[in-house]
Amino acid sequence: GAGVSQSPSNKVTEKGKDVELRCDPISGHTALYWYRQSLGQGLEFLIYFQGNSAPDKSGLPSDRFSAERTGGSVSTLTIQRTQQEDSAVYLCASSLGRESYEQYFGPGTRLTVT
Amino acid sequence: TQLLEQSPQFLSIQEGENLTVYCNSSSVFSSLQWYRQEPGEGPVLLVTVVTGGEVKKLKRLTFQFGDARKDSSLHITAAQPGDTGLYLCAGKGTSGTYKYIFGTGTRLKVLA
DSSP: OOOOEEEEEEEEEEEEEEEEEEOOOOTOOEEEEEEOOOOOOOEEEEEEETTOOOOOOOOOSSEEEEEEEGGGEEEEEOSSSOOOGOEEEEEEEEESSOOOOEEEEEOOOEEEOO | OOOOOEEEEEEETTTTOEEEEEEEEOOOOEEEEEHHHHHHHHEEEEEEOOTTTTEEEETEEEEEEESSSSSSEEEEOOOOOOGEEEEEEEEOOOOOOOOOOEOOOEEEEEEE
């Protein structure tokens, strides 16, 4: 079956520009996570969506970062006025729900800010 | 703030050798997961442990959750080149949270 997909796979942008990263979760999965991974290190939690509940935005590093999830499915992570320190791989994961242990990850979007 | 420290950070061994990766925290977790990630891909779940002292085996991989649920280990027996990758542990808190705290990662390279 189809897994989590993310687009674009790579994005190069100039400092100061806005970018949008997209995540298509597995159909039927109500939970969706965004993470950031720098230089092959561990994952940094950014934001969590669960069904129609208010998202947990506690991991967003600044107000330049925002995310939405339309219709409980596709999610978009937006970074405004990008900075070089935003360069990283942005990973999306979905799971069946709050009590599910397994997260299924997409391949990530590699963002490079020049 | 909950942190998960992994050791070692890097490990390069010969095929056939055994190795152990550690994941440590001062915090208690309700469950702990191990993932393997290959270049250009997202992490893939290997195992979830939920009970203190629990041991799970997956072929040549043995996972253990500490009695106090603050630490975990991953032991690989007779490592193969296919085991090469980034190993990540991830803990879920005890206060009903759904957030996972990921470890710092261990990059393993198994040489043929």
